[in-house]
Amino acid sequence: MCVLLVILLLIGLGVFWIEARHRLRPASPLKLRQLDWSVATKGHDLELEGWIEITNPHARMEVMVPELQVKPVLIGSSDLSDVMVRTRITPHHSDEDTRADGYWPAYIVKGHKSTRIKVSVSLSGLTDAAVADRVDTVWMDVYWMNYGPFGRLNRRQGVVVPLRRPAVLQPSKAEFRSGENCKVLPLKTHLLGPLDSTIEVLRDYAGELVQPGDILTIGETPVAVIQGRYTHPSMVEPSWIARLLCRVFHPTSSLATACGLQTLIDQVGPTRVLLAWSIGLALKMVGFKGWFYRLAGDQARLIDDITGTTPPYDQTIVLGPEDPVRLCQDAADTLGVGVAIVDVNDLGRVKVLASSSGCDEALLHRALRPNPAGNANERTPLVLVRPA
Numbered sequence: 001m002c003v004l005l006v007i008l009l010l011i012g013l014g015v016f017w018i019e020a021r022h023r024l025r026p027a028s029p030l031k032l033r034q035l036d037w038s039v040a041t042k043g044h045d046l047e048l049e050g051w052i053e054i055t056n057p058h059a060r061m062e063v064m065v066p067e068l069q070v071k072p073v074l075i076g077s078s079d080l081s082d083v084m085v086r087t088r089i090t091p092h093h094s095d096e097d098t099r100a101d102g103y104w105p106a107y108i109v110k111g112h113k114s115t116r117i118k119v120s121v122s123l124s125g126l127t128d129a130a131v132a133d134r135v136d137t138v139w140m141d142v143y144w145m146n147y148g149p150f151g152r153l154n155r156r157q158g159v160v161v162p163l164r165r166p167a168v169l170q171p172s173k174a175e176f177r178s179g180e181n182c183k184v185l186p187l188k189t190h191l192l193g194p195l196d197s198t199i200e201v202l203r204d205y206a207g208e209l210v211q212p213g214d215i216l217t218i219g220e221t222p223v224a225v226i227q228g229r230y231t232h233p234s235m236v237e238p239s240w241i242a243r244l245l246c247r248v249f250h251p252t253s254s255l256a257t258a259c260g261l262q263t264l265i266d267q268v269g270p271t272r273v274l275l276a277w278s279i280g281l282a283l284k285m286v287g288f289k290g291w292f293y294r295l296a297g298d299q300a301r302l303i304d305d306i307t308g309t310t311p312p313y314d315q316t317i318v319l320g321p322e323d324p325v326r327l328c329q330d331a332a333d334t335l336g337v338g339v340a341i342v343d344v345n346d347l348g349r350v351k352v353l354a355s356s357s358g359c360d361e362a363l364l365h366r367a368l369r370p371n372p373a374g375n376a377n378e379r380t381p382l383v384l385v386r387p388a
Contacts (some may be wrong), residue, residue, distance in 0.1 A: 004298060008082055008348040009053045013198075013362065013387065015030055015271055015274070018241065018271065018274070019269060019270060019271050020077075021075075021241070022265070022269065022270045026150035026151050026153065026236070027033065027150055027155050028063055028146035028148065028150055028155070029056055029057055029058040029061060029063065030056055030063050030109060030146050031054070031055045031056075031057065032052060032053070032056070032138060032142065032144065032155075032157055033052070033053050033055075033194070033228075034048055034050055034051070034052050034053075034055050034119075034142070034159045034194070034195070035050070035051055035052075035053060035195070036051045037049070037050035037140075037161045037195060038050070038237070039161070039191060041130075041132060044124070044125060044128065044129070044130045045122065045123060045124040045125070045131055046122070046123040046124075046129060046131045046132055046135070046163065047120070047121075047122055047123075048072075048119075048121040048122075048123070048138065048161060049118070049120050049121075050118075050119050050140070050161065051116055051117065051118055051119065052068075052070075052116065052117040052119060052142065053114060053115075053116050053117075054109055054110040054114060054115050054116075054117070055109075055113075055114040055242075056110065056111055056112065056113055056114065057112070058111050058112075058322050059088055059111050059112060060111050061111055061148060061149060062108050062109070062110050062111060062146065062148065062285075063107065063108070063109050063146055063148040064106055064107070064108050064109075064146070064147040064148060065107050065108075065109060065144060065146065065147070066106040066145050066147055067104065067143070067144060067145040067146075068089065068104045068117065068142070068143070068144040069089075069104075069143045069144070069318045070087050070089055070121075070140060070141070070142050070143075071087070071121050071141045071142075071143065072085050072087060072121050072123075072138050072139065072140055072141070073138070073139040073141055073158075073312060074123070074135050074137075074138055074139075075135070075136065075137040075138070075139060075160075075191070075311065075312060076134050076135045076136055076137075076302060077134075077136070077324065078111050078134050080134060080135060082125055082126040082127060082315060083123055083124070083125045083126075083131060083134070083135065084122075084123070084124050084125070084126070085121065085122070085123055086121070086122040086124075087119070087120070087121050087122075088102045088119070088120045088121075089102060089104060089117055089118070089119055089120075089376050090117065090118040090119075090120070090250060091104065091105070091107065091115070091117050092116045092117065092118055092373075093107060093115045094114075094115065096360055105284055116128055119140070121138070121140075122161055123135060123138075123384070132163055132164060134384070135163055136162065136164055136190075136191075137160050137161065137162050137163060137190070137191045138160070138161045138162055138163065138371070139158050139159075139160055139161075139312040140156050140158055140159055140160075140161055141156065141157075141158040142156070142158060143155075143156050144156075144157075151301070154234070155235055156232045156234050156235060157231075157232070157235075158232070158312070159194050159195055160191050160195070160312065161195065162190040162191055162194035162287045163222075164190070165189075165190040165251060166188045166189065166190065168204065168205060168208065168358040169185075169187060169188075169205070169209065170208065171208060171209055173344060174209055174369055175269055177372060178382075178384065178388075179364075179366060179367050179370070179372075180366040180367070180387075181366065181377050181388045182363055182366060182367045182385055182386060182387055182388050183369075183382055183386045183388060184372045184384065184385055184386075184387075185209070185381055185383065185384040185386070186289070186372045186373050186374070186380035186382070187205050187206055187380060187381075187382035187384060188205075188207075188378070188379055188380050188381065189201060189205050189376070189379060189380070189382060190379070191310075192222045192225060192226055192381065193226065193228070194225070194228040197225050197226070198218065198222075198226050198227075198327060198331065199327075199334055201218075201226070202216060202218065202331055202334075202335060202339065202382065203334065203384075205382055206335070206382055206384055207335065209384055210335055210336070210337045210339065210366050210384065211386065212336070213337070213375050213386070213387055214337045214338070214384055214385065215337065215338040215339070215340055215355075215360065215363065215364060215384075215385040216331075216335065216338070216339050216340075216382065216383075216384055216385075217338055217339070217341070217342045217364065217368065217382065217384075217385060218339075218340075218341055218342070218359070218382050218385045219342060219343070219344070219373060219381045220302060220320060220321055220324070220341050220342065220343045220353050221304060221309050221313070221318055221343075221381075222320040223327065223341055224302075224318050224319055224320055224321045224322075225309075225313055225318060227245075227321060227322055229318065229319040229320070229321065229322060230316040230317065230318040230319065231263070231316060231317055232315065232316050232317075233259045233306060233316070233317060236262050236263055236266075236317065237257040237262070238258035238261075238262040239265065241265065241270055241273070242258045242259075242261040242262035242265055242384075243272065244353070245260045245261060245273070245274075245277050246258050246260065246365050248277070248281065249261075254303045254304055254305035254308060254317075255300065255303065257305055259305070260281070260303060260305040260317060261273070263299055263317050263319070264272060264296065267297075267299045267319070268296060268297050268299065268300075272297070273296055274295060275295065276291075276292045276295035276296035276300075277292055277296075279291060279292075279295060280293075280295060280296075281291030285311070296336075298320060298353075299319060301320075302319065302320025302321075302353075303317065303318070303319055303320065304317070304318040305317055310377050310379070311377070320353070321341060321353070322355050324341045324354035325354040327341070327354070328340060328354045328355050328356045328359075329356045331356070332356030332357075333356075338355065338356050338358060338359040338360075339355070339356045339359075340352055340353075340354065340355035340356070340359055340361075340364055341353045341355070342352045342364065342368060344368045344371050344373065345363070345371065345375060346371050346375050348369050348370075350364065350368045350369055352364055352365075360387075363385060363387060364385060367383075367385040368383065368385070
């Protein structure tokens with residue numbers, strides 16, 4: 001009995017140490033978001049202008065930002081090697097004079113304070129073709145350093161800035177596809193991101209098409225990226241637990257890499273992941289599969305590792321959406337039809353993550369099983385489902 005108590009005590013101390021080390025790992029309180037991007041045509045060229053806001057929600061900690069760069073990445077459907085990109089950042093700190101030379105001076109963001117930076121990007125081509133006809137999206141990648149009591153952290157965050165948007169489909173031109181006692185209509189959108197609002201996207205691209213009885217669906221990954229729930233792997237520091245446990249997962253799983261599994265650990269904590277992994281592995285050995293995902297929580301199934309989503313998010317790790325049930329109900333109340341967030345693949349698997357009240361989920365499974373939205377770069381994250 002004494003030996004058993006000692007073993008349990010040691011296990012408890014080990015779990016406490018792992019959890020404490022996880023919670024006390026170096027972290028910066030600074031939050032960065034990009035906002036208010038505008039696009040203007042200047043002859044054949046384009047001028048983009050936006051703002052970056054850095055906020056320090058901590059009451060006492062002062063954090064330095066000694067480096068900040070913005071590196072635009074162009075996305076289009078043709079060769080863009082001749083397009084020249086010029087970027088200029090202009091700090092607008094409330095307690096310092098604004099610099100006009102493009103130099104980033106090391107800056108201290110005090111507790112409960114924020115600052116803003118203006119970003120100007122010029123795109124010009126060497127040919128007579130308009131840049132706007134060749135570039136449809138710019139990924140604004142921000143590289144910045146945080147320096148403080150936690151040490152020195154290099155951070156990387158980006159958002160997509162759409163340069164043009166597909167025309168909104170008019171009801172007279174809508175061509176529904178026939179399904180099993182239903183009709184479906186995939187809807188093309190621009191490349192979505194944190195500069196968008198999920199409800200506004202649904203209303204803008206489907207508002208004129210919906211009819212009573214319809215169900216409007218949106219993929220779970222587009223909702224997550226609109227919520228900003230993605231991160232570059234360079235910002236994930238895998239623990240020894242993630243490096244060890246990830247080796248057991250199937251190679252195609254998003255948890256089969258150290259960064260992918262560490263992302264889950266950062267969401268639910270190492271203790272829950274360790275328990276889920278241990279119990280799940282034991283049950284799997286006697287023929288009961290899938291228990292790790294049940295015990296580890298919804299995010300275990302929803303995380304998409306790199307290559308799992310459309311560019312440029314294919315270079316990031318994307319979480320599942322936050323508060324999906326409430327979002328569906330808010331969208332349904334706004335549009336007057338059922339709304340659902342779904343996860344569908346080419347293997348015929350349909351998972352309804354959340355839906356507004358009264359949604360016919362059996363209808364959704366029949367309609368979405370052929371995956372009308374596609375898994376490639378179709379940019380059709382919305383699918384309108386109409387009972388036949």
